[in-house]
Amino acid sequence: MHNVWLIAKREYLERIRTKAFLIATILIPLFMGAFVFGSGYLASRTRSSAHLAILSSDTSFSADLKHELQTGKNSGMTVEVLASNSPSNSDEIRANLDHNLQSKSGDLTGYLVVTPAAQTNVRPTFTYVPRSAGDISTEDTLSAAIQNVLTREGLTHQGMGPSDIAALMAPVAIDTSKTGDSRAAFGAAYLLFFLMYMVIMLYGMNTARSIIEEKSSRVFEVMLSTIKPDEMLAGKILGVGAVGITQVGVWMLAAAALGSTSLATGLTGSGHALISATQIVFFVAYFIFGFLVYSSIAAALGAMTNSEQELQQLNMFLVIPLAFCFLMIFVIVRAPNSTLAQIVSLIPFCSPLLMNFRISLTTVPPWQIGLSFVLMSLTILAILWVASRIYRVGILMYGKKPNLPEILRWLKYS
Numbered sequence: 001m002h003n004v005w006l007i008a009k010r011e012y013l014e015r016i017r018t019k020a021f022l023i024a025t026i027l028i029p030l031f032m033g034a035f036v037f038g039s040g041y042l043a044s045r046t047r048s049s050a051h052l053a054i055l056s057s058d059t060s061f062s063a064d065l066k067h068e069l070q071t072g073k074n075s076g077m078t079v080e081v082l083a084s085n086s087p088s089n090s091d092e093i094r095a096n097l098d099h100n101l102q103s104k105s106g107d108l109t110g111y112l113v114v115t116p117a118a119q120t121n122v123r124p125t126f127t128y129v130p131r132s133a134g135d136i137s138t139e140d141t142l143s144a145a146i147q148n149v150l151t152r153e154g155l156t157h158q159g160m161g162p163s164d165i166a167a168l169m170a171p172v173a174i175d176t177s178k179t180g181d182s183r184a185a186f187g188a189a190y191l192l193f194f195l196m197y198m199v200i201m202l203y204g205m206n207t208a209r210s211i212i213e214e215k216s217s218r219v220f221e222v223m224l225s226t227i228k229p230d231e232m233l234a235g236k237i238l239g240v241g242a243v244g245i246t247q248v249g250v251w252m253l254a255a256a257a258l259g260s261t262s263l264a265t266g267l268t269g270s271g272h273a274l275i276s277a278t279q280i281v282f283f284v285a286y287f288i289f290g291f292l293v294y295s296s297i298a299a300a301l302g303a304m305t306n307s308e309q310e311l312q313q314l315n316m317f318l319v320i321p322l323a324f325c326f327l328m329i330f331v332i333v334r335a336p337n338s339t340l341a342q343i344v345s346l347i348p349f350c351s352p353l354l355m356n357f358r359i360s361l362t363t364v365p366p367w368q369i370g371l372s373f374v375l376m377s378l379t380i381l382a383i384l385w386v387a388s389r390i391y392r393v394g395i396l397m398y399g400k401k402p403n404l405p406e407i408l409r410w411l412k413y414s
Contacts, residue, residue, distance in 0.1 A: 003227045007235020008242065011210065015243045025247050028198065050138045051078045051107055055093055056114035058124070059083060061149065065112075068145040077141075101131045109138055123150065189360035192283055193329060195251065196353050197322060199287060203244040204294035204318055208311055210236055211302030211391075233391045237295050241288070248287050252280045282359050282369075289376045290352025293383060294318055300387040321349040329357055336362040346372055348379035 015021055052069065056062045059081070066079040084090035094113065100106035110130035117124050126146060128139060148169065155165045297317055305311045328350070332341045336358045345354040351372040358364050 003231045004235045004238065007227070007232055008239035011236055011239025012242045012246075015206070015240070016246060021243065021247070024202075025250050028195070028251075049076055049078070050109035050135075050141075051080075052109055052138075052142070053080045053082055053097055053111035054114065055082045055084055055090065055097070055111060056116075057084050058114060058116060061114065061124075061153070064149045064152065065145060068149050069142070098129070101129065106131070109135065112142065189357055190329075192279060192360055193353060193357050195248075196283065196287060196290065196356060197326065199244055199248060200290045200294050200352065201318065201322060203240050203291055204298040205311075205315065206243075206298075207236055207240045207295040208298035208302030208305075208315075209308070210240065211299060212305060212308065212311060230388050230391075233299055233388055237292065237299065240295060241291050244291055245284070245288065248284060252284060279360050282356055285373075286352040286356040289373065289380070292380045293349060293352070293376060296380065296383040296387045300383075300390040303387075303391040322353070325350050325353040328354055332358055333361070337364075342368065346375060348372075348376045351376055 054062045054065060062081040062083075066081055069077045069079050082093055084093060090113075094111075097108065097111045100108045101110070108131065110128060113127040113129070115125045115127070128142060130138065151169065152165055155168065160168070301311060301314045301317065305314060328341075328344050331338075332345070332354060335341055341354075341358065344350050345358050346368065347354075355364070355369065355372045359369070
């Protein structure tokens with residue numbers, strides 16, 4: 001145990017004194033916080049400012065749509081209404097509009113062609129031609145505006161007055177004072193997810209890089225005369241993990257201090273803290289287990305390779321489970337207590353990220369939380385058993401990368 005402590009201490013002090021550690025400790029949470037909350041804030045404040053043209057023979061509908069696009073909640077567009085009196089006139093106008101879109105000096109974002117229906121009580125057809133096929137934001141805003149105008153026209157035909165229509169279509173205010181702003185809650189959960197993703201990936205790969213560095217410098221051959229391979233592996237995992245815990249601890253203390261300020265609670269709109277003490281506790285706990293899972297895999301990968309280039313070719317064993325977790329957060333956001341969400345959050349390779357994400361969004365049954373820790377513990381023991389046997393042979397292997405049969409033979413060595 002003394003040797004394990006010496007290795008862990010060396011790994012910890014060597015990394016915590018670097019400028020990279022200090023910079024990452026300060027900049028990563030600032031960057032992630034600015035990205036998550038800044039993008040959400042800008043999205044809620046940004047209004048579409050596209051320049052559109054509406055080609056239609058129905059002047060009343062065109063005027064209503066123009067007013068909706070210019071004064072809507074998330075729209076501040078510039079709209080031109082062009083009346084078409086005949087098919088030939090319409091073709092000529094469309095040719096001019098197409099020329100504007102194709103010209104570099106053109107100022108149009110796109111144009112909408114409204115074709116009246118052949119029968120009464122049937123909606124007209126709409127054709128939108130954009131300058132950029134990827135401008136889905138303008139298309140969505142235009143679609144919502146058309147829906148509002150058609151709804152108002154339908155209610156007017158039913159005999160409702162303008163005041164009654166305005167009252168019926170007024171935005172609905174939802175009181176979330178008991179639980180806090182849902183946008184802020186999602187932003188906090190998203191921020192914690194990305195921090196977990198980055199630190200697990202970063203420190204897991206640091207374990208592998210540490211092994212490769214010492215392996216390439218042949219330091220192992222000297223150290224192995226006094227230290228067992230298993231002790232060296234344990235020391236490296238504990239040392240690098242302690243660096244990660246230190247960094248995460250600083251981040252969580254900063255988050256707790258920031259969350260208790262009036263500025264942070266004001267962002268939620270209800271006095272609730274952005275990140276609660278429960279979220280911080282579970283974040284640290286799941287980070288420890290997640291690091292042990294992925295650093296054990298990384299240690300085995302580092303023992304099997306001889307350079308950073310070879311390690312990059314094998315890091316898919318770390319990236320694929322983490323990428324899968326990233327894809328599943330969109331499923332969990334919509335239904336955090338669905339059967340699929342419960343199953344994937346109990347997978348040991350996904351629990352550190354997805355179970356912690358669910359805890360940040362909803363109330364997770366205690367038995368599921370306990371089961372996730374049990375499954376992760378069993379997985380860690382199994383991975384460490386495999387990694388230690390690969391490690392004790394692989395650290396002294398130089399030259400070509402071992403193939404699968406060779407790795408299986410390593411597992412049989414005592």
